[in-house]
Amino acid sequence: MSSLRSITLATLTKDVRLEWRSKDAINSMLFFSLLVVVIFSFSFDPNAEESRQIAGGLIWVAFLFAAVVALNQTWARELRNQVLDAYRVSPAPANALFMAKVLGNFILVSLLEGLMAPLFMIFYNLRALGPAWQLIPVALLGTWALVVNGTFFAAMSLRTRSREIMLPLLLFPISIPAVQSMVEATRIILTGDGAARFWIVLLLTYDVVFTTACLALFETILQAE
Amino acid sequence: MKRAFPILAAVTALLLAYAFYEAIWVAPMERTMGDVQRIFYYHVPSAWTAFLLFFVNLIASVIYLVRRNAKADAVALVTAEVGVVFCTIVLVTGPIWARPVWGIWWTWDIRLTTTLVLWLIYVSYLVLRRFSESSQTPKLAAVLAIFGALDVPLVYFSIWFFRTQHPQPVIGGGGSIDPRMLHVLLLNWLAFSCFALLVSWARYRLEMFKREVEEAEALESLLVAGSGAQISKTQIPLSREPQ
Amino acid sequence: MNPAGSIKFLYAAYIATWLIHGLYIGSLVRRYGRLRERKKELGK
Numbered sequence: 001m002s003s004l005r006s007i008t009l010a011t012l013t014k015d016v017r018l019e020w021r022s023k024d025a026i027n028s029m030l031f032f033s034l035l036v037v038v039i040f041s042f043s044f045d046p047n048a049e050e051s052r053q054i055a056g057g058l059i060w061v062a063f064l065f066a067a068v069v070a071l072n073q074t075w076a077r078e079l080r081n082q083v084l085d086a087y088r089v090s091p092a093p094a095n096a097l098f099m100a101k102v103l104g105n106f107i108l109v110s111l112l113e114g115l116m117a118p119l120f121m122i123f124y125n126l127r128a129l130g131p132a133w134q135l136i137p138v139a140l141l142g143t144w145a146l147v148v149n150g151t152f153f154a155a156m157s158l159r160t161r162s163r164e165i166m167l168p169l170l171l172f173p174i175s176i177p178a179v180q181s182m183v184e185a186t187r188i189i190l191t192g193d194g195a196a197r198f199w200i201v202l203l204l205t206y207d208v209v210f211t212t213a214c215l216a217l218f219e220t221i222l223q224a225e
Numbered sequence: 226m227k228r229a230f231p232i233l234a235a236v237t238a239l240l241l242a243y244a245f246y247e248a249i250w251v252a253p254m255e256r257t258m259g260d261v262q263r264i265f266y267y268h269v270p271s272a273w274t275a276f277l278l279f280f281v282n283l284i285a286s287v288i289y290l291v292r293r294n295a296k297a298d299a300v301a302l303v304t305a306e307v308g309v310v311f312c313t314i315v316l317v318t319g320p321i322w323a324r325p326v327w328g329i330w331w332t333w334d335i336r337l338t339t340t341l342v343l344w345l346i347y348v349s350y351l352v353l354r355r356f357s358e359s360s361q362t363p364k365l366a367a368v369l370a371i372f373g374a375l376d377v378p379l380v381y382f383s384i385w386f387f388r389t390q391h392p393q394p395v396i397g398g399g400g401s402i403d404p405r406m407l408h409v410l411l412l413n414w415l416a417f418s419c420f421a422l423l424v425s426w427a428r429y430r431l432e433m434f435k436r437e438v439e440e441a442e443a444l445e446s447l448l449v450a451g452s453g454a455q456i457s458k459t460q461i462p463l464s465r466e467p468q
Numbered sequence: 469m470n471p472a473g474s475i476k477f478l479y480a481a482y483i484a485t486w487l488i489h490g491l492y493i494g495s496l497v498r499r500y501g502r503l504r505e506r507k508k509e510l511g512k
Contacts, residue, residue, distance in 0.1 A: 162356060
């Protein structure tokens with residue numbers, strides 16, 4: 001178990017350090033996220049009452065697109081340097097690699113959300129009428145839901161034609177219950193109309209189910225590339 | 226075995242014709258909706274058949290992952306494809322029914338929405354199978370089928386709760402059903418199940434034929450390359466036959 | 469709701485069902501034909 005943790009940590013810190021040095025991916029993604037917020041703001045210009053109703057949907061759709069951009073480059077470096085082949089023949093548990101990638105993506109996408117959320121609040125003059133602190137578990141659980149399946153499907157898409165479009169094609173249908181939960185929870189918290197508890201619990205369930213499934217089946221699909 | 230197919234085809238055709246006759250002329254007219262309600266006899270059996278096919282796909286996918294049995298993989302592919310066809314019919318007849326009765330094309334009806342998500346998942350399954358260039362595509366597809374199966378209960382719950390917050394019309398009613406209508410419904414389901422079996426069987430044979438041809442082509446190109454002869458264009462097997 | 473005019477939706481639904489089945493079976497027939505062609509090419 002400790003080897004799993006140490007490999008995960010080592011891979012994660014390597015990824016973070018590499019990304020921090022070049023800042024390739026993060027810069028283009030930050031700008032992309034900003035563009036998404038602006039375009040949505042031009043497209044939907046509701047008044048304060050309406051905006052609280054629809055902001056949940058807008059924000060999470062925007063996050064979804066930003067996440068896809070981030071997820072698509074998950075395995076790019078590994079692919080270039082034949083790291084996956086090395087993992088296939090090494091005794092190191094594949095799950096360590098997977099968890100490192102998921103955590104890396106989680107940090108990256110959370111960073112993007114951290115930038116986009118205040119911008120949305122500004123453009124839409126948002127103010128939560130319900131318990132705003134609940135937005136944090138919603139964001140954490142929701143981001144994890146997208147990122148854990150997204151990293152998995154990114155690995156599945158590695159050897160497909162049109163790899164970049166394959167990832168969202170696989171990810172979006174499976175993510176529907178998670179996205180619905182995120183959107184509804186956000187709407188409830190912003191409008192203060194009802195309790196978001198059910199949606200948060202559903203998100204948690206989704207995360208547990210799919211994290212388990214990904215960990216159980218990652219080795220299988222790694223061998224499949 | 227060879228003769229069973231035409232026999233099944235004949236039986237199915239008869240069943241479908243008889244079930245159609247019962248649906249249009251024998252089943253009692255519904256009080257509030259009128260004759261339009263008869264769409265029910267095609268809409269619901271198609272849904273049940275699609276779900277059955279997807280269930281078989283799940284079983285076949287698990288068997289494939291555990292045993293690497295090529296036939297299980299073929300069954301998985303076949304049931305996914307035929308399942309999508311039936312699922313498409315559910316999604317088309319649903320709105321056609323809803324429009325005259327409730328005045329709207331779409332409603333977040335729990336069964337219809339779950340069917341939509343299943344359709345999306347299985348279309349993505351078929352896209353993966355077609356676009357994947359890994360030699361292990363069957364394994365990837367099987368994993369996707371499992372993910373889809375895990376997703377379905379979550380989808381159902383999330384829509385169920387959504388509807389308690391945003392009340393919507395229920396397509397097809399939730400109450401008890403007139404026994405005469407039930408009889409016609411079950412008859413149509415039997416007929417469509419036989420039809421699904423027939424089509425799946427045909428698709429399975431097509432798939433086996435396709436694999437046989439592809440293997441023969443691969444073998445031929447190997448032999449030709451081995452003998453050092455010129456490979457003419459027609460003998461190079463295409464890895465992706467244009468569909 | 470207009471029970472009289474809504475009968476055309478019934479026709480539409482039944483026709484759509486068989487149209488979709490027909491298109492699918494048609495595609496199977498076409499694929500089969502193409503495979504037979506390829507098999508003939510092999511025999512040559």
